[in-house]
Amino acid sequence: MAFFFQLVSLSSTSPSIYIPFKYTNIITHSSFPPTQTSSSSFNLFQPSLNLFIKFQNLQEIMLSAKVTCNSHGQDSSYFLGWEEYEKNPYDEVKNPDGIIQMGLAENQLSFDLLESWLESNPQPAAFKKHNDQSIFKELALFQDYHGLPAFKNALVKFMSEIRGNTVSFDPNNLVLTAGATSANETLMFCLADPGDAFLIPTPYYPGFDRDLKWRTGAEIVPIHCSSLNGFRITKSALEEAYKQAEKQNLKVKGVLVTNPSNPLGTSLSLHELDLLVNFITSKNIHLISDEIYSGTVFSSPSFISIMEVLKTRNLMNTEIAKRVHIVYSLSKDLGLPGFRIGAIYSNDELVVSAATKMSSFGLISSQTQYLLSEILSDKKFTQTYLSENRRRLKERHDMLVKGLQKSGGIRCLESNAGLFCWVDMRHLLSSKTFEGEMELWKKIVYEVGLNISPGSSCHCSEPGWFRVCFANMAEETLVLAMQRVTSFVDSMVVKKNNQSRHQQLLLNNRNSRRTKSLPKWVFELSFNQREVAADER
Known part of the structure; x- marks a missing residue:
């Protein structure tokens, strides 16, 4: 049976709070000033008696500062849109007037290819070798925290394949993590101390405010990019962000970019990548290249990995290469976010060693590693999958772009990758402000029934831009979404x-x-x- 003390505030306007009896050991006479601990203020004869005390903040005593702070970043409109969708999700039959989820960067276009492979290769999913010998016990027991060698080898070869085999990756430099979220946070722990800063080009993925800052204590300083040049990174923008960090007395430890960009859907040019390498060299800082969308590039220009730049400039075996790190995942390229497959690739042995130790807090199950090692080792399948998936992404991308163009002339930033478009709705704003953007966003969510991500949640410096996802739904649902936009x-x-x-x-x-x-x-x-x-x- 649970016992509770009732904590009744001396203020008539404050409600009573019930405290589990097991926590009452922290409430002692020494916790309060003498004037508040007299017999007239409270008595502790038995658990059922009322406890009359003046109490400032119960949470400060019972919970950590990390829990009670608001630096988690999930009060963003990016996450609030998800909450509204979950309250009223669209369903073709059960809820046809519900909200259509267009704020989720999820690739559902090529599941049939994966399912077809599983039907043709039933042994891996059943935890059996090709001779039907069971390896269930082997996979169920403790595994090396470094990961299964077969999976790491298959993963680095897949990464090379996506890059046209222009570069190779050493499995010894690879750290497995439970998704890219864990990989990015682990790198923050490795490269920055609380209060240190990373520069990130805007607009950027809203989840970085949570992933990079909340538990690590690191800070983000935006590199403001403009629509005038298609939100491209410039030398002046990099220098200005660095100066802003210095004005805030923040020590800059590095730059983080997503390539291809989330939310822009564009891949970085060779010029931009050269700028970044030159910049981190001059400032003696790190560069993190989040390349989780590298396999989604569906049209020219082709994807260029930061590792290709290092190789071309003969920097692979230099100190500069040790300050360049890649984050990768199978969540977007293979459409497997639920499998939680992420990775850090670094040429710095200390980073690899520390990140491997930290990865024990978020390991990938051995069963998942085994299954995916079999899939990725089938080169005929991976080649077919990458080609067909890119074709389907382009088809769906073009469908959205043309649909929006017909819906009152809504235009998109020209893009070549990703699972979304960066949509220009500035002409629909009631005022050219972020307040006007939020007003329009609320209408789109509540009146139109579409959850899209406002540019302000991505820290865009210009109001009126929105990220709209196109790969997480059936084609019929996208057609309906365009009809709703047209009517609106x-x-x-x-x-x-x-x-x-x-x-x-x-x-x-x-x-x-x-x-x-x-x-x-x-x-x-x-x-x-x-x-x-x-x-x-």
């Missing part, structure tokens, strides 16, 4: 035209009333004054 934009145009006509009518009526209300002597006086003025000239 049409209604906005009609409303705007009606308002314009109404304002014009009011103006005409006002002018008409003003003219009719003027007495005859006013016109005569005005005419006489003009004659006098003419004489004076």
Whole structure:
């Protein structure tokens, strides 16, 4: 049976709080000033008695500062949109008027290819070798924290394949993590102390505010990019961000980029990558290249990995290469976010060693590693999958772009990768402000029934941009989403035209009333004054 003390505030406006009896050992006379611990204030005769005390903040005593702080970043509109979707999710049959999820970067376009492979290769999924010998016991027992050698070898070869085999990766430099989220956070722990900063180009993935900052204590300083050049990284933007960090007394430990970009859906150019290498060299800092969308590049220009740049510039065996780190995952390229497959690739032995130790807090199950090692080792399959998946992504991307263009001329940033488009809705804002952006976003979520991500959640410096995902739904659902957008934009145009006509009518009526209300002597006086003025000239 659970016992509780009732904590009744001396303030009549505060509610009573019930404290589990097991925590009452922390509430002692020494916890409060003498004036508050007299017998008239409270008595501790038995658990069922009321405890009358003046108490400042129960959470500060019972919970850690990490739990009670608000640096988790999940109060962003990016996550709030998800919450609204979960309250009212669209379903073709059960809830046809529900919210369509277009804020989730998930690749559901090629599951049939994976399922077909599993049907043709049933042994790995059943934890059997190709001779039908069971390896269940072997996989169920403790495994090396470094990961299964077969899986690590298969993964680095897959990474090379995505990059056209222009570079190779050493499995000894690979650290396995439970997804890219864990990989990015682990790198923060390895490269930065609490209060140190990383520079990130805007707009950037909203989850970085949680993944990089919450538990590590690291800070993010934005590298502000502009739509005038397609949100490309420039030398001046890098230098300005570095100066801003210095003004805030923050020690810059590195730059983090997503390549291809989330949310832009664009791959970094060779010029941008060269700029980044030169910048981190001049500042003696790190570079993290998050390349989890590298296999989703569906049109030119082709993807260039940061490792290719190091190789081309003969920097692979230098100190500079030790400060360049890659984050990878199978969540986007293979569409397996639920499998939690992430990785860190680093040329720095100390980083690899420390990250491997930290990975014990988020390991990948041996069963998952075994299954995927078999899939990735089938080169005929991976080649077919990558090619077909890219074709399907381009087809779906073009479908969204053309659909939005027909829906009132909504345009997208030209992109070549990813599972989303960066959509320009600036012309639909009631005001060219972030308040106007949030007003439009709420209408899209609640009235249109689409969850998309506002640019402000991605720290975009210009209001009116939105990230819209296209690969996490059936084609029929995307068609419905475009129909909803068209209806919404049409209604906005009609409303705007009606308002314009109404304002014009009011103006005409006002002018008409003003003219009719003027007495005859006013016109005569005005005419006489003009004659006098003419004489004076």
